[in-house]
Amino acid sequence: MGKALQLAVTLLAAAFLLVPTIQSVLAGVTVNYFQGISSGLTLDWIGVVWELYASSIFLSLGIALACLCVTLVIGVPAAYALARNPGRLSRAVEEFISLPLAIPGLALALALLQLYGSYKGFRMSWTFILVGHVLYTLPFMVRSVQSVLAAIDLKTLEEGAATLGAGPARRFFDVVVPNALPGILAGALTVVTLSIGEFNLTWMLHTPFLKTLPVGLADSYASMRLEIASAYTLIFFVMIVPLLLAMQWASARAQQITK
Amino acid sequence: MTLTLRNIAKTYPGGTRALLPTDLDIAEGEIVSLLGPSGCGKTTLLRIIAGLETADAGAEIRFKDDDMTHQPVERRKVGMVFQSYALFPNMSVRGNIGYGLKMQGLPRAQIDARVDEVIALCRLEPYAGRAIGALSGGQRQRVALARAFAPRPRLLLLDEPLSALDAALRGQLRDELAALLRQFGITAIFVTHDQDEAMAIADRVAVMSQGRVAQIGTPEALYRAPQNAFVARFVGNSMPLGGRIEGDQLHLPGGTLALAAPSDGMAAFVRAEDVRLAQDGPLTARVTAVTFLGTHYRIALSGATDQTLFCLHQGQSAPKPGETVRLAIAPQSILTLTPEKAAA
Ligand SMILES: Nc1ncnc2c1ncn2[C@@H]1O[C@H](COP(=O)(O)OP(=O)(O)O)[C@@H](O)[C@H]1O
Numbered sequence: 227m228g229k230a231l232q233l234a235v236t237l238l239a240a241a242f243l244l245v246p247t248i249q250s251v252l253a254g255v256t257v258n259y260f261q262g263i264s265s266g267l268t269l270d271w272i273g274v275v276w277e278l279y280a281s282s283i284f285l286s287l288g289i290a291l292a293c294l295c296v297t298l299v300i301g302v303p304a305a306y307a308l309a310r311n312p313g314r315l316s317r318a319v320e321e322f323i324s325l326p327l328a329i330p331g332l333a334l335a336l337a338l339l340q341l342y343g344s345y346k347g348f349r350m351s352w353t354f355i356l357v358g359h360v361l362y363t364l365p366f367m368v369r370s371v372q373s374v375l376a377a378i379d380l381k382t383l384e385e386g387a388a389t390l391g392a393g394p395a396r397r398f399f400d401v402v403v404p405n406a407l408p409g410i411l412a413g414a415l416t417v418v419t420l421s422i423g424e425f426n427l428t429w430m431l432h433t434p435f436l437k438t439l440p441v442g443l444a445d446s447y448a449s450m451r452l453e454i455a456s457a458y459t460l461i462f463f464v465m466i467v468p469l470l471l472a473m474q475w476a477s478a479r480a481q482q483i484t485k
Numbered sequence: 486m487t488l489t490l491r492n493i494a495k496t497y498p499g500g501t502r503a504l505l506p507t508d509l510d511i512a513e514g515e516i517v518s519l520l521g522p523s524g525c526g527k528t529t530l531l532r533i534i535a536g537l538e539t540a541d542a543g544a545e546i547r548f549k550d551d552d553m554t555h556q557p558v559e560r561r562k563v564g565m566v567f568q569s570y571a572l573f574p575n576m577s578v579r580g581n582i583g584y585g586l587k588m589q590g591l592p593r594a595q596i597d598a599r600v601d602e603v604i605a606l607c608r609l610e611p612y613a614g615r616a617i618g619a620l621s622g623g624q625r626q627r628v629a630l631a632r633a634f635a636p637r638p639r640l641l642l643l644d645e646p647l648s649a650l651d652a653a654l655r656g657q658l659r660d661e662l663a664a665l666l667r668q669f670g671i672t673a674i675f676v677t678h679d680q681d682e683a684m685a686i687a688d689r690v691a692v693m694s695q696g697r698v699a700q701i702g703t704p705e706a707l708y709r710a711p712q713n714a715f716v717a718r719f720v721g722n723s724m725p726l727g728g729r730i731e732g733d734q735l736h737l738p739g740g741t742l743a744l745a746a747p748s749d750g751m752a753a754f755v756r757a758e759d760v761r762l763a764q765d766g767p768l769t770a771r772v773t774a775v776t777f778l779g780t781h782y783r784i785a786l787s788g789a790t791d792q793t794l795f796c797l798h799q800g801q802s803a804p805k806p807g808e809t810v811r812l813a814i815a816p817q818s819i820l821t822l823t824p825e826k827a828a829a
């Protein structure tokens with residue numbers, strides 16, 4: 227009896243989440259939403275979305291990749307430095323770079339606008355949005371890499387490499403990076419997923435000529451017919467769901483190492 | 486390669502004086518063991534030689550004629566076997582063994598040839614392609630040794646390479662390791678807290694206590710002629726004869742023994758094999774336990790000194806627990822040494 231009830235509640239909760247999603251997805255491939263499925267299925271709306279918003283989708287992909295590069299270049303060495311020098315100072319630095327997690331995206335965006343808003347060239351460039359995304363995603367990369375590095379005896383491994391003639395750079399690329407790989411992978415997928423899906427901060431930072439995928443989505447909800455907005459949602463799902471799944475898989479794998 | 490160490494001391498940032506100023510000379514091809522209880526500074530000394538730790542100011546480290554004192558670890562060409570082995574989990578057995586050669590920038594073919602040679606020497610052929618995670622403790626130990634030896638280091642340093650293994654395996658691998666090190670013909674320093682290991686592997690043993698070398702010598706010399714109480718107890722398994730020395734007389738709770746020479750202010754020691762059961766002996770003791778060990782009996786005695794005294798007895802029969810016996814100890818088999826506090 228208890229089991230059945232549990233199952234019912236679970237199914238109900240799943241339905242609660244899934245039904246609107248399915249409905250929305252269906253709306254995106256229906257000829258006329260108000261006449262229902264009977265009006266026929268079509269891919270035309272997706273074509274329209276592509277015409278209207280392809281630049282948003284590419285902008286988002288571009289920013290996500292650039293964000294990934296920047297967080298890799300800053301985040302991996304930072305995680306390494308934190309893992310090699312555990313102490314109060316490291317903990318303080320860690321808290322500091324995690325600060326954007328606790329601050330609402332809107333506040334972060336406001337701070338960026340106040341700080342850089344007057345530099346017109348920068349304000350109007352996609353790199354302005356990139357800076358916001360980097361601030362927001364960097365702690366995820368650092369934490370992910372750091373937790374994997376903390377689980378291995380990095381100091382002794384590096385000492386082993388040093389006695390074999392490896393200088394600091396060789397040690398970093400031959401020993402540190404390969405052993406941190408599961409953490410780097412999990413961090414990378416998290417960064418890309420978050421960057422593609424980020425709305426709050428990006429909405430504040432965007433310009434009419436620079437709309438990312440989620441900002442374009444909001445735009446389409448506000449100003450397009452329902453079928454187009456739904457088709458857009460469908461495209462967003464197709465992009466983000468595999469990323470989410472991959473991220474979960476990679477995080478679980480990285481966590482196994484830390485145990 | 487000869488190794489010359491002068492005035493090597495180490496004070497850790499917290500203020501721990503891990504090593505007091507120490508001099509040590511090691512000859513070409515010699516295998517020296519650093520033996521001592523945990524915390525006496527063995528690892529610290531080894532790490533200073535490797536360049537993984539810097540000694541206090543005033544130290545001098547020479548590899549043959551080259552001053553290495555200020556060279557970083559990667560330029561010292563030392564092979565090191567870590568207590569935890571520190572094998573690279575991201576590389577195969579071959580990858581680990583070849584890493585040092587790769588760092589020397591040798592051509593691929595030369596690296597492969599040398600790796601094959603070392604793999605054969607260490608009898609690692611069946612495991613060459615394996616991942617590190619797929620090896621047993623004993624196999625890892627040999628890979629760590631092969632990895633350290635492959636780049637032809639000037640000096641091989643081993644930090645308790647057997648202590649991570651279980652006891653049954655340790656004895657067997659100890660003899661294997663001793664044979665391999667001889668075969669390598671390399672100057673080596675071997676750290677251990679186990680005196681059997683030190684004796685089995687080393688040409689000379691440096692016994693360490695509380696940050697200093699208490700005595701260095703061949704295993705025989707350390708056993709037969711310890712220079713201080715610490716070495717006598719740690720290496721010779723000598724038992725203290727706690728009593729009062731007056732001239733050449735040693736007054737014990739169970740009687741008075743004659744010493745070979747006047748030894749006021751010294752501490753007296755004896756080994757179990759030098760304690761004899763003798764009807765007319767000057768010491769009286771009570772038997773508390775008797776263990777038959779095949780070739781001899783090991784008899785625990787109380788009342789002769791202030792602690793339990795052991796006697797190795799080679800007769801056909803032994804006294805029973807509870808019996809009172811008389812003991813003799815020849816004056817020349819009583820070691821009289823500087824007491825431990827002064828020595829340490
Ligand atoms: N990194 C360190 N910082 C502070 N103290 C240390 C450090 N390493 C070792 N010590 C201390 O130095 C002493 C000698 O240590 P060690 O050389 O590791 O001894 P052993 O190898 O003989 O067990 C010990 O008291 C130990 O606690």
Ligand SMILES: [Mg+2]
Pocket residue numbers: 527528529
């Ligand atoms: Mg040690």
